[in-house]
Amino acid sequence: xxxxxxxxxxxxxxxxxxxxxxxxxxxxxxxxxxxxxxxxxxxxxxxxxxxxxxxxxxxxxxxxxxxxxxxxxxxxxxxxxxxxxxxxxxxxxxxxxxxxxxxxxxxxxxxxxxxxxxxxxxxxxxxxxxxxxxxxxxxxxxxxxxxxxxxxxxxxxxxxxxxxxxxxxxxxxxxxxxxxxxxxxxxxxxxxxxxxxxxxxxxxxxxxxxxxxxxxxxxxxxxxxxxxxxxxxxxxxxxxxxxxxxxxxx
Amino acid sequence: xxxxxxxxxxxxxxxxxxxxxxxxxxxxxxxxxxxxxxxxxxxxxxxxxxxxxxxxxxxxxxxxxxxxxxxxxxxxxxxxxxxxxxxxxxxxxxxxxxxxxxxxxxxxxxxxxxxxxxxxxxxxxxxxxxxxxxxxxxxxxxxxxxxxxxxxxxxxxxxxxxxxxxxxxxxxxxxxxxxxxxxxxxxxxxxxxxxxxxxxxxxxxxxxxxxxxxxxxxxxxxxxxxxxxxx
Numbered sequence: 001x002x003x004x005x006x007x008x009x010x011x012x013x014x015x016x017x018x019x020x021x022x023x024x025x026x027x028x029x030x031x032x033x034x035x036x037x038x039x040x041x042x043x044x045x046x047x048x049x050x051x052x053x054x055x056x057x058x059x060x061x062x063x064x065x066x067x068x069x070x071x072x073x074x075x076x077x078x079x080x081x082x083x084x085x086x087x088x089x090x091x092x093x094x095x096x097x098x099x100x101x102x103x104x105x106x107x108x109x110x111x112x113x114x115x116x117x118x119x120x121x122x123x124x125x126x127x128x129x130x131x132x133x134x135x136x137x138x139x140x141x142x143x144x145x146x147x148x149x150x151x152x153x154x155x156x157x158x159x160x161x162x163x164x165x166x167x168x169x170x171x172x173x174x175x176x177x178x179x180x181x182x183x184x185x186x187x188x189x190x191x192x193x194x195x196x197x198x199x200x201x202x203x204x205x206x207x208x209x210x211x212x213x214x215x216x217x218x219x220x221x222x223x224x225x226x227x228x229x230x231x232x233x234x235x236x237x238x239x240x241x242x243x244x245x246x247x248x249x250x
Numbered sequence: 251x252x253x254x255x256x257x258x259x260x261x262x263x264x265x266x267x268x269x270x271x272x273x274x275x276x277x278x279x280x281x282x283x284x285x286x287x288x289x290x291x292x293x294x295x296x297x298x299x300x301x302x303x304x305x306x307x308x309x310x311x312x313x314x315x316x317x318x319x320x321x322x323x324x325x326x327x328x329x330x331x332x333x334x335x336x337x338x339x340x341x342x343x344x345x346x347x348x349x350x351x352x353x354x355x356x357x358x359x360x361x362x363x364x365x366x367x368x369x370x371x372x373x374x375x376x377x378x379x380x381x382x383x384x385x386x387x388x389x390x391x392x393x394x395x396x397x398x399x400x401x402x403x404x405x406x407x408x409x410x411x412x413x414x415x416x417x418x419x420x421x422x423x424x425x426x427x428x429x430x431x432x433x434x435x436x437x438x439x440x441x442x443x444x445x446x447x448x449x450x451x452x453x454x455x456x457x458x459x460x461x462x463x464x465x466x467x468x469x470x471x472x473x474x475x476x477x478x479x480x481x
Contacts, residue, residue: 052375082381092372096394106380109390152376159380 001064003028003194004163009069010057018044019055020218026163031195033205033226036215037241042198045215046165047198050084051077053238063162082110084194085156085233089168093140098218099126099151100136105138125154129184146177150184157188164188166197202245206230214238251443259433259441259448266429273346273415273425278408285358292363297474303359310356315414315473319349323421346418354411361403364397397470405464416453426452429465 011019018041026032034042041115047053048069049060054077055069062083063243067076068198093102100122107118126136129150140148149169167184170178182204189195189208199205205212205226214222215239222235233239291303321349323345327337369392379388417429430449434442 050379052378078381078383081378084378084379086379088372088376088379090372092370092376094373094376094391095370096391105390106382109386110381149377155376155380165379 002061003030003050005061005066006045006049006058006059006194009045009055009060010060011044011048011053011055018218019048021058022215022218022220024213024220026194026196028194029210031189031197031208031210032213033211034196034198034215035200035202035205035241036221039048040215041218042215043167046058046086046167046196046198049163049165050081050086052086076244082159083162084165085159085161085163086165086167087149087152087156087169089171091140091145091152091159092171093148093151093155095140098137098139099131099143102151103154106155106159121158122154125158126151128157128187129154130180143192144177145173146180149173149181153181153184153188155191161193163194163196166195166199168198168200170199170218171203200245202230202242214241216241252441255441256444256448256451259430259445260452262433263426263445263448263452266424266426268383269343269423269425270412270415270418273343273350273418273423274408274412276347276451277350277354277411277415278446280347281354281358281407281411284351284355285362288355288359289362289366291401291441292359293366307356307359310353311360313353315353316417316420319351319417319421322349342421342423343418345421346415346423350411350414353414354407356406357410358404361400361407362396365400365403367400368391369395398468401468401471402464405460405467409460409464412456412460413453416449 002025004024006024009019009022009024010017022041022045024045034045036042044053048055048058049062051060051067051072054072058069060067060069060080062080062127065080065083067080093099094105097105100119103122103126104115104118107113107121108115113121123133123136126132131147131150131154135143135147140151143151153169166185170181173181178201183196185197186204186208197205197209207239209226211223212226213220214229214233214235216237222229222233222238227240230242233242288303288306291299292307294303295298313321323342330337372394373391374384374387377391378384382390415425416427418425419431422428424432426449427446430445434440434445
């Protein structure tokens with residue numbers, strides 16, 4: 001059974017038709033990287049999976065729990081969200097809480113852990129993303145972007161979600177901080193957790209992805225293993241996009 | 251003018267101080283309750299509800315408090331009489347509390363709306379993404395930050411309202427100023443200026459205290475939240 005299944009996803013903002021019927025099926029343990037020019041709808045697609053933007057049409061299913069986008073109840077959305085976690089472009093850490101509290105928060109309020117167990121689990125996870133004891137009681141504003149994003153990854157990981165959604169996790173970072181965050185994401189990918197990553201980091205996609213999806217104009221243009229899509233793309237639009245990216249990066 | 255006599259009026263004036271405090275405290279409570287309701291309305295996605303809330307705010311902010319007092323005190327009983335409700339049993343202090351609650355509720359609503367919007371929306375999305383309900387996210391993430399943002403404005407709103415309690419004497423409430431008027435008319439107005447100066451000093455000292463309390467609360471509340479707290 002597919003871990004994540006999207007069927008015929010349509011989404012408009014006003015007159016702007018962003019997603020025009022996207023189907024996607026992701027198996028357990030896959031690391032899917034979504035590429036595409038800005039405005040292609042890749043971030044919106046990611047956000048329809050956990051209903052931060054509810055699609056107008058279609059259905060979303062995570063681990064067999066299926067929600068119809070047209071008629072969904074609040075309780076269904078909450079259940080769906082509890083199977084997923086998200087890492088945001090701007091980290092979106094809770095500014096009134098320390099790094100430790102940020103990571104513990106959902107364990108305590110959503111999963112009803114007692115504080116001690118939550119704290120223990122949070123410290124463990126934070127160590128895994130390279131945030132040691134000396135950083136636990138810092139507030140997000142006191143940390144670098146890279147440290148904040150790694151805390152954001154820890155906040156997602158601790159829930160042990162069925163799938164983690166990464167929304168351009170390195171786009172807001174200073175160039176010299178991108179590496180440490182990509183390293184962390186790579187380490188997460190190696191644990192076998194299902195991941196969907198929207199990014200512009202082609203090299204990262206090549207190295208970590210099990211599948212690359214190229215989107216343009218609200219549709220999936222082409223998908224396949226990274227060596228196929230990134231090295232020998234079949235579609236003209238994919239080629240054009242890759243050329244543009246590689247030329248500007250060089 | 252006999253400046254030396256001013257302190258002698260303080261003890262008598264202070265007997266009316268509890269009335270001023272009662273008006274302030276009750277009006278703050280009710281204006282916060284009404285303001286919360288109105289701010290929720292003004293943030294509503296329902297355009298009709300948002301329109302009503304914004305209209306209410308515009309009206310209450312635009313009308314001078316003294317006129318609102320007269321509208322309620324003189325106008326409301328007449329309107330209610332038409333539909334068969336007798337409002338004679340209602341005390342003048344109730345009218346004052348109602349007026350100040352209504353007029354200040356607009357400022358309170360705007361304060362709450364602005365503070366809510368000042369907390370970046372991404373944090374709410376992050377809370378949703380880890381499975382929180384709006385209620386939990388509001389209680390644990392949004393409100394604590396919005397409250398910190400609101401403290402200076404809240405203090406300011408309370409200070410402005412506190413000063414407006416002095417309008418209560420216009421409908422015969424014996425608050426600080428009402429008491430002052432009573433004292434001066436007992437001596438045929440000969441010491442009017444001194445009595446009002448004494449009233450002014452009491453108001454001014456109270457405002458100084460309120461300002462200090464606001465600053466203190468803000469410092470306590472924001473301590474450690476954004477400053478270094480490496481343990």
